[in-house]
Amino acid sequence: MREVTYARKIRFQFLLYSIFLFFLLEVALRLPYFPSVQFRLDDKKLHCLQTSGNLLSIPWMRLCPNQSLDLYHPEKNIQYHVSTDFRGERITSAVNATISDRASWNSYNKGIPEIWVLGDSVALGYLVSDQESLPWTLDSILEQRNSQIKVRNLGVDALGSFGIQERLIEVLKDSSPPKAAYWIYHISDFTDSYRELELQNSVKKRILVRVSYVLSIFSAVFNTFKIVYEKYKPESADNLVIPSSGSVLGPDHPHRKAAISLFEFVKEKKIPLILVFLPEPNEKYEPVVDSALVKEVRQIAIDSGISLLDLQQPIYDFWRKNSKEIFLPKDGHPNPTLYRFIAQELGKNIR
Numbered sequence: 001m002r003e004v005t006y007a008r009k010i011r012f013q014f015l016l017y018s019i020f021l022f023f024l025l026e027v028a029l030r031l032p033y034f035p036s037v038q039f040r041l042d043d044k045k046l047h048c049l050q051t052s053g054n055l056l057s058i059p060w061m062r063l064c065p066n067q068s069l070d071l072y073h074p075e076k077n078i079q080y081h082v083s084t085d086f087r088g089e090r091i092t093s094a095v096n097a098t099i100s101d102r103a104s105w106n107s108y109n110k111g112i113p114e115i116w117v118l119g120d121s122v123a124l125g126y127l128v129s130d131q132e133s134l135p136w137t138l139d140s141i142l143e144q145r146n147s148q149i150k151v152r153n154l155g156v157d158a159l160g161s162f163g164i165q166e167r168l169i170e171v172l173k174d175s176s177p178p179k180a181a182y183w184i185y186h187i188s189d190f191t192d193s194y195r196e197l198e199l200q201n202s203v204k205k206r207i208l209v210r211v212s213y214v215l216s217i218f219s220a221v222f223n224t225f226k227i228v229y230e231k232y233k234p235e236s237a238d239n240l241v242i243p244s245s246g247s248v249l250g251p252d253h254p255h256r257k258a259a260i261s262l263f264e265f266v267k268e269k270k271i272p273l274i275l276v277f278l279p280e281p282n283e284k285y286e287p288v289v290d291s292a293l294v295k296e297v298r299q300i301a302i303d304s305g306i307s308l309l310d311l312q313q314p315i316y317d318f319w320r321k322n323s324k325e326i327f328l329p330k331d332g333h334p335n336p337t338l339y340r341f342i343a344q345e346l347g348k349n350i351r
Helices: 002-028 035-043 134-144 161-172 189-201 203-218 220-232 254-268 292-303 312-322 336-350
Strands: 047-049 061-063 068-073 078-083 114-119 150-153 180-184 273-277 307-310
Touching: 002 220, 035 068, 035 220, 047 203, 114 134, 114 161, 134 150, 134 336, 161 189, 161 254, 180 336, 189 203, 189 254, 203 220, 254 292, 273 292, 273 336, 292 307, 307 336, 312 336
Parallel strands: 114 150, 114 180, 180 273, 273 307
Antiparallel strands: 047 061, 068 078
């Protein structure tokens, strides 16, 4: 009997020490000595899970509404500012960005013609401040022309083809189709299609995503484990681009199916979609034109009757001529120089 009591005492002490250690780590990891953990916690203030539907519905990631955050990514040594409006869309105009009363953001004129910029982190403007993002720069160009058209940033991190279709379904509930919708294609869409297909087919995966999201908001320990895991297993990190060679999209590939579904949807809803292709960066952050994946997606778009704006060669020529860096160092997303060039090309297309 004494042995049973002693064993229970040991287990209780172990549990008590474990809880104490956990809370000690929670406090310690929030100190300035761990900037990577702090970045993860701060970044989660910008990202919300869609709350519509029941707990078993697909948990789509969206930007949180009415945010104004200064973020610093320590690994990439980049500091940037992100603001969102009442719709959870990134701000694209200096008018809204300078409003001190955030409650006044909660209105907009539905009668104004719009340009939509769709896509993932490239469309969103990952790691650049509001005024350096593509939609903001494009809106500034149109404003200089005294155009009444406004640009909306519908980009969301790690959004694939099927996710873009779901995003459009949400937006169309309160908005009419735009004058043009530019999908800034990114080759990470290839891997995002697998993730989104798994979310559609697996209830367990949906629950795990929700649990992971909650833990990532509140727990520094959980974020530390994720950082270490991604460091030693890089393929687990978000937006990892798998190099493509040869034919990569078979007839039943989830990316092909998702793209075709999106193309059929925009035609049904009379959304004038323009698919925009950019060069992808290689390991030296130099632009690469016409990867096998891009060629196949371009052909799918052509077969589906979707308009194209291929900026791969113009951007490559711009890079060669000016000898300027066009991708963010240690990252590969477009830098402000590239975003300005893309915005100018979109401006020509709109004209």
